[in-house]
Amino acid sequence: MTNIFSSNKSPEREMEAQFLTLSRKLEGREWWLWGFAVAVTLMLTAGIVSLTLPQFRPDSESYWLDLKEWVRALSCLVLLFDIYTMYQQLLLQRIRRKLAERDRLFQVITENAADMIAVIDAEGRRIYNSPSYEKVLGYSQQELKSTSSIEQVHPEDRPRLMEAATKARLTGRGERLEYRIRHKDGSWRILESTASVIQDPAGGTHNLVVVNRDISERKWAEDQLAHNALHDALTNLPNRTLFLDRVQHSLTLSQRHPRYQFAVLFIDMDQFKLFNDSLGHTAGNELLIQIGKRLNASLRGSDTLSRSGLPEESAMLTSEAGLARLGGDEFTVLLEDIRDSSDAIRVAERIQERLALAFRVSSQEVITSASIGIAFGAASYAASEELVRDAEIAMYRAKRQGKAQCRVFDQAMHESAMNRLRLETDLRRALESGEFRVHYQPIISLENERVVGFETLSRWQRPTGLVPPSEFIAVADETGIILPLNQALLREACGQLRQWHSQFPSQPALRISVNITPRQFAQEDLAGQMAAILKETGIAPQDLDVEITENIAMEDADKSAGVLGELKALGVHLSIDDFGTGYSSLSRLQSFPVDAVKIDRAFISKMCLDAESSEIVRIIIVLAHNLGMSVVAEGVESAAELQQLRAFGCEMAQGYFFSRPSDSESANAFLRSRQAVNPSGSSVLQAQL
Helix, strand or coil, X not given: CCCXXXXXXXXXXXXXXXXXXXXXXXXXXXXXXXXXXXXXXXXXXXXXXXXXXXXXXXXXXXXXXXXXXXXXXXXXXXXXXXXXXXXXXXXXXXXXXXXXXXXXXXXXXXXXXXXXXXXXXXXXCEEEECCHHHHHHCCCHHHHHCCCCCCCECCCCHHHHHHHHHHHHHXXXXXXXXXXXXXXXXXXXXXXXXXXXXXXXXXXXXXXXXXXXXXXHHHHHHHHHHHHHHECCCCCCECHHHHHHHHHHXXXXXXXXXXXXXXXEEEEECCHHHHHHHHCHHHHHHHHHHHHHHHHHHCCCCXXXXXCCCHHHHCCCCCCEEEEEEECCEEEEEEECXXXXXXXHHHHHHXXXXXXXXXXECCXXXXXXXXXXXXXXXCCCCCHHHHHHHHHHHHHHHHHCCCCCEEEXXXXXXXXXXXXXXXXXXXXXXXXXXCEEEXXXXXXXXXXXXXXXXXXXXXXXXXXXXXXXXXXXXXXXXXXXXXXXXXXXXXXXXXXXXXXXXXXXXXXXXXXXXXXXXXXXXXXXXXXXXXXXXXXXXXXXXHEEEEEEHHHHHHCHHHHHHXXXXXXXXXXXXXXXXXXXXXXXXXXXXXXXXXXXXXXXXXXXXXXXXXXXXXXXXXXXXXXXXXXXXXXXXXXXXXXXXXXXXXXXXXXXXXXXXXXXXXXXXXXXXXXXXXXXXXXXXXXXXXXX
């Protein structure tokens, strides 16, 4: 069937060798016998004819007596020759009968053997296929002859077979192989193939005799045994052995990659024993199966459950989550590559919500709950058993605190995760209820102390008080809440800018600048979103400044250049915020279409106390000016800092020295007061979201 070979001498190969040997001996003996018969016949004929010639017929009586003796001798020779010829003919007939018997035996074996036997020529054409091919694979003789010997072989296995064929033809030795072949119904079978090389009289290797055996059932049985050894018999899900192995793999991975985080959830059903004793073990087993399905639905869509009940999925548990049944009503979940500790608590809460829904078991409605313990992977764990043990301890702590609870083994981490979850919930609620406010801080020109703009900052007005951006912006960005939040704030700031354009006209007109977070910067349609808001509020693109931190700009310089190019094409101004705190340099920034840099307040606050910080500020200002960029100093809080910035040639500054961030009414009052002092002054509005 295929070009594959074996170095082992099978019975078929020995039979074939004997068959060839006998055929060669028979052929050689026949040629010798016929040659000998012709030679003897010619010799006798010549002798008899010569005795009858006239010159050999004298009249003496002795001659005729001698002739009689010669005739008798020749007759004896002819008789002996005839006897010998008959004997040789009998031997040849016996050999032919043996060969015919062997041929019939080979035919009976090939036509009745369960194994598939084929003869393949050097070009891969099928010379012979036993009837077993049709029984095992469903192909008729005509179908097999019309295709090549490897057409039905699985594409992934063909190169291996062709390589083995080439090797065997060169060396005369083959190898035993297993490969997949397509049944006529489209399914795949696994064959074990043993082949022999047929040598021609010259010793060359051309044809092959191939014996294929269908081992699909055996392989399935082997796989099933391996599966059963690592899976729960009731639910067909990974057992403790397989689960611990995967947890150990995660521990090893976390030791090599410190940023890799994972967690183990230990789940125990509350009061399951009472239910099992009341309705019986059969109903209890049915409930466990349904619980497994609920757990499957409770995990994230990208996760793969080890209790999914499907062997195919169970064999591929290398993704983010794995579930196992350790025994009884105890389940464990492995959450891999989580971003934050709150992710594990979120999954645990989702599990508890799903398990709280009623089950239908034996025509009865059953309501149950689960207690869950969580342990996070850490370098202190040497073995997976320790991590599972701590998760179990946390589960028992949850049971002691009233059941249907979720507890983290590390209490400090538990509090941190819970605070993070509460913050996420409160942020979403605050966005819906409109609790976010915009505060403005003026930016002053150091040349004439005129107001050149405002920096706009987000503030969260909670019932308990005002929350600064540093406490919620990072979480809002990670969770995606920042996207609708910043769109709403940009829209409000643009509306305020339009009012200021009307109340405080100037040349050039007021501009607004927005700080872009990493989540926003990753959006493909960032420029389009800003263009839509500008059109909606009636603000020209040149009145908008867009600020990004240097870390965002330098994380992927090629992508940043593309995004900044789109924004610049829109017509907005671009600035680098918090300059000096990242890993970029002004020389690298010259490849970006940047109009200004803002020096971080960490350098400004030390400028009058630390000569090194002062020199850094001076160098930044000089280099920025050489590259055609303007400079804004953040966090100015004293007259000495203001004086030194003027000496360095810095154009603009902002900070508590001028004004604290305030609401729009206070900002209006500040603008009026400054306009009264400098009625011809121009202004620039900056907004940081």
